Amino acid sequence: MKRFSKRTWVAIAIVLAIAMSAIGAFAYWTTSGAGTGSATTASNQAVVVVQTSASSGLYPGGNVALSGNFNNPASFNQYVTSVSASITPFNSQTDNTKPACTEADFSLAGSPTAVNAQVGPGNGVGTWSGITLSMTNAVTNQDNCKNVTVPLAYTSN
16 A cells, blocks of 8 residues: 655644634534613603893883893704793882883784794704784883883793
8 A cells, every 4th residue: 555645644634623623613503592682762851932132212102122042051953843932010100200110011913923943952942033022112101111021931942
């Protein structure tokens, strides 16, 4: 019987090593499994309505346009449908001989006003307008309304 040369044995060893690694590369275990996961949605955060328009100089029969923007504390856009304004009840009577100045001496028009826009995160974002504050021209003395700051409350949805 003929003996293999050293060179042949090396070639056979290389072929066997390759064959064994190929067989090893295709060996595996079969298994099954399951798992769970979740994601949580963020919650909305109240958008703050900010009045930016100057509203001074009201007089009996006069009006001022109100407008502004929003402060959105969330880190994401929030949709604002409209802005509404109301006059907070107040009473000012610096001169007791004349009628008190109250919220009844003023009125709002155009409230609510449509926004229908996404408001991005941050302060001073987006815009709103279209609300008018008027001082009624009453038949009574309105001197107690001089230099009065009319308190307004805004809401958005």
